[in-house]
Amino acid sequence: MGSNSINAIVRAALDPVVDERVFPSVAPPGTPTPYIAYQRVGGEGSATLDGLSTTRNARMQIAVWSDTRELSTALMDRAMAALCESDIKGTPIGEPVDVYEETTKRHGSRLDISIWYST
Secondary structure (H helix, E strand, O other): OOEOOHHHHHHHHHHHHHOOOEEEOOOOOOOOOOEEEEEEOOOOOOEEOOEEOOEEEEEEEEEEEEOOHHHHHHHHHHHHHHHHOOOOOOEEEEEEEEEEEOOOOEEEEEEEEEEEEEO
16 A cells, blocks of 8 residues: 555545445434444554554444445445455454444444555
C-alpha cells in the first residue's frame, strides 16, 4: 500500500459497496440504508528500537446496516472482499457478528479487520 491515511484507504475501498454511504464512527441521522460505519479500534504496535515504523497497523471495525438480515450479510461479504481480496490485503479477525438495533429496526453485521498500511 502506498502512503495514505487509514481512513482514506478504508473509505475508498468501501464506497462502492453502498453507493458512497460510508461514515467514520456513525452515520448522520436520517441516513438511508444501506450504509457502513467504520472506526479504528486499535491495532498492533508499530514502534521499533529505531522509533515508530512507517508501516502501521490498524484494527478497523466495520459495521454494515440495512433493513434486512440477508442484505446485511451480503453487504458484509462485499465489504470483506473489498478490504481483504484487494491490494489492501486486510485480515479478518474472526467472523462477522450479526446485530439488531431495536430503536431503528435496522439489521447489522460487524467485523474487525486488521490492515497494514504505510504512513
